[in-house]
Amino acid sequence: MLTPRFTRLLILSAGIALLFGCERPPDLLETIRSDGKLIVVTRNAPTTYYEGRDGPEGYEYSLASALAESLDVEVEFRVRDSVNGVLSAVENGEAHLAAAGITRTESRNGRFRFGPGYFPVQQEVVCRRGEPLPKSPLELTEKTLRVAAGTSYLEQLTALQQQHPKLAWEADPGQGSEQLLYKVWKREIDCTVADSNIVAINRRYLPELLVAFPISEQQQLAWVLPENAESFAAYLHEWFREAEETGLMGRLYERYYGYAEIFDYVDMRVFMRRIESRLPRYEAMFREAAEHHQLPWTLLAAQAYQESHWNPRARSPTGVRGMMMLTLNTAKEVGVKSRLDPVQSIRGGAQYLSRMMKRLPESIQGKDRLWFALAAYNVGFAHLRDARTLAERLGRNPDRWVDLKEVLPLLAEKEHYRDLPYGYARGWEPVDYVQRIRDYRNVFERQLLLKSVTAEAVESDQPESNQPGNP
Numbered sequence: 001m002l003t004p005r006f007t008r009l010l011i012l013s014a015g016i017a018l019l020f021g022c023e024r025p026p027d028l029l030e031t032i033r034s035d036g037k038l039i040v041v042t043r044n045a046p047t048t049y050y051e052g053r054d055g056p057e058g059y060e061y062s063l064a065s066a067l068a069e070s071l072d073v074e075v076e077f078r079v080r081d082s083v084n085g086v087l088s089a090v091e092n093g094e095a096h097l098a099a100a101g102i103t104r105t106e107s108r109n110g111r112f113r114f115g116p117g118y119f120p121v122q123q124e125v126v127c128r129r130g131e132p133l134p135k136s137p138l139e140l141t142e143k144t145l146r147v148a149a150g151t152s153y154l155e156q157l158t159a160l161q162q163q164h165p166k167l168a169w170e171a172d173p174g175q176g177s178e179q180l181l182y183k184v185w186k187r188e189i190d191c192t193v194a195d196s197n198i199v200a201i202n203r204r205y206l207p208e209l210l211v212a213f214p215i216s217e218q219q220q221l222a223w224v225l226p227e228n229a230e231s232f233a234a235y236l237h238e239w240f241r242e243a244e245e246t247g248l249m250g251r252l253y254e255r256y257y258g259y260a261e262i263f264d265y266v267d268m269r270v271f272m273r274r275i276e277s278r279l280p281r282y283e284a285m286f287r288e289a290a291e292h293h294q295l296p297w298t299l300l301a302a303q304a305y306q307e308s309h310w311n312p313r314a315r316s317p318t319g320v321r322g323m324m325m326l327t328l329n330t331a332k333e334v335g336v337k338s339r340l341d342p343v344q345s346i347r348g349g350a351q352y353l354s355r356m357m358k359r360l361p362e363s364i365q366g367k368d369r370l371w372f373a374l375a376a377y378n379v380g381f382a383h384l385r386d387a388r389t390l391a392e393r394l395g396r397n398p399d400r401w402v403d404l405k406e407v408l409p410l411l412a413e414k415e416h417y418r419d420l421p422y423g424y425a426r427g428w429e430p431v432d433y434v435q436r437i438r439d440y441r442n443v444f445e446r447q448l449l450l451k452s453v454t455a456e457a458v459e460s461d462q463p464e465s466n467q468p469g470n471p
Contacts, residue, residue: 028225029232032096038068038075041086041095045178046201047256048101049077059256060099063118066248070239082176084150087112090224096232098224103152103195105219113229115236117220118249121195123156125212128184134191134212137164143190145169148177153193156216178202185209195221200257204443207268247397254402255367271305271440275447278310282323282342289347293354298448299370300350302441303377306433307349312342324349353377363399371401374437375408375430386420387411387427405431 032038042049042060049058061077068075078095080086086100090112103121104114125140127133134140137160147153149171161167172180180192181199185206193215194202203209225233243249279301286304290297301310307325308314315321319328322339323346331339334355336348356373359381364372376384387408388398396403410416411427 026228027231028096028229029235032071032073032232036073038064038071038073038097039078039095040064040075041078041080041089041098042100043081043083043086043176044079045101045176045198047198048099049079059119059252060101062252062255064097064099066243067236067239082150082173083148084173087150087224090226093226096226101195101197101221102224103219104222105152105155107155108152108224113225113227113233115223115225115233116240117222118240119197119221120218121197121221122214122218123153123193123216124196124199124214125191125193126181126184126199126209127191127212128187129208129210131187131190133210136213137167137215140164140191140212141166141168145191145193146172146175146180146183146189147193148175148180149173151177151193152219153215157193160215181206181209197221197257204268204439205446207272247400247402250402251400254405268443270309271443272447274305274310275444282310282346285343285346289350292347293350295350295354296370296441298441298445299437300346300353302437302444303353303374304346304349305440306437312345313340324352326352356381361399365399368399368401371434371438372404374434375404378433379408379425379427379430380422382422383411383425383427384430386417386422386425389420390416401434405434 040060042058042064044050045058047058048060049056050061056077064077065075078089080089080100083100083102086098086102089095090098097115101119102108103123104117108114125134125145127143134143141164145168147157147169150173154171157167157169175183177192177194177198180189181194181202183189184192185208191212196211196214199209199211223236225236240249282304283301286301287297289295290300304310304323308323310323312323313321314323314325316325320326322336323342326334326336326339326345326348328339330352331337331348334348334351336344338344339348353373356376357369359376360369360372372384387404387410390410391398391403391407394407396407398404408425408427408431411420411425414424417424
């Protein structure tokens with residue numbers, strides 16, 4: 001039997017516990033759902049968040065948007081200039097999570113709560129082609145090395161410095177990894193350090209960049225969460241597991257990194273020169289044909305470069321000819337009388353590509369329709385249909401390019417093609433074809449954007465009397 005005094009103590013203890021329990025900060029997941037909004041802090045960079053042709057894009061943008069959709073809430077992105085700025089925003093309660101390509105390290109684990117790892121990267125020393133390339137940390141001591149302040153690279157370099165005391169670097173608080181890669185390309189500094197995914201994207205635009213050597217083992221990118229995020233962290237672990245199982249992670253990788261797997265330095269240099277020397281002659285033709293068939297003109301131009309390098313008199317040993325490398329039969333189908341006439345060839349190619357898109361089932365959605373149509377343009381619609389049949393047999397999704405590009409090469413293997421209606425095909429060719437067109441288009445649009453920004457800057461610097469409409 002409890003004494004009155006002990007009973008009073010129990011009541012008092014319960015009251016104190018209740019009082020302190022009421023003062024406990026609300027759970028983050030509950031707050032997000034009750035407010036109807038997920039606030040994400042990120043960086044403006046090609047690998048995270050940027051303004052694309054049709055609005056915001058980026059791997060982190062798409063991934064965080066998918067998370068918000070699963071929570072049935074809106075998403076708000078807040079951009080910071082540096083990793084330090086991103087991390088501070090989470091610490092100060094300005095965001096619910098940081099999705100900014102942040103590496104999970106031991107030192108950061110002691111300071112922040114991390115979600116599950118979702119993207120493997122490796123830290124790489126990057127220098128420029130044409131200069132002596134360091135092959136080890138010892139040789140790096142002879143180079144000017146600058147890295148972005150607040151990044152995990154500093155932690156790794158500090159560890160290397162224990163073995164190589166002469167190793168030195170400058171931590172730049174005002175420049176991100178992408179800007180420092182540009183400075184390496186401009187020969188303003190010798191080398192920098194960046195994660196492998198950042199290097200893979202940026203060398204498309206700066207083809208002289210070379211990876212000297214890695215300075216870390218494989219690490220994982222992860223989202224950063226505030227301290228009061230126990231249930232939110234648990235939700236993320238389950239959500240990422242499902243995102244892997246449903247193919248979301250694979251689709252996002254394909255969208256943002258799939259085209260970057262092929263890299264040919266010489267080809268890229270030639271391509272960038274021809275953007276200036278050849279494209280202006282044909283740009284109006286691409287724009288007119290693309291508009292008529294409701295296609296992106298930059299895609300059509302990139303396809304033409306893959307086909308003929310913008311050479312209207314191109315010819316292959318198989319008999320295809322012209323800017324869009326049409327066969328005789330295809331040319332007749334689309335009303336092209338002279339395959340060597342660039343206007344006719346471009347219009348014919350656009351019409352044929354549009355025809356491929358219209359033949360695709362409605363179940364193929366979004367940009368996948370473009371990739372499927374390009375593959376059909378290259379390998380033929382019959383073989384594309386065979387590949388979709390094979391994808392279903394193998395338990396893959398026949399309506400998604402991320403699955404079909406794995407299946408198409410199997411059309412060259414007898415165990416797979418012998419039971420298909422149209423038999424053998426060099427199925428790896430359309431995969432390479434689509435990836436190269438995506439690559440060309442990406443670099444091409446980046447060059448156009450830089451050119452536009454430069455032109456606007458030059459115009460804004462002109463004296464007011466030189467502006468149009470002024471005397």
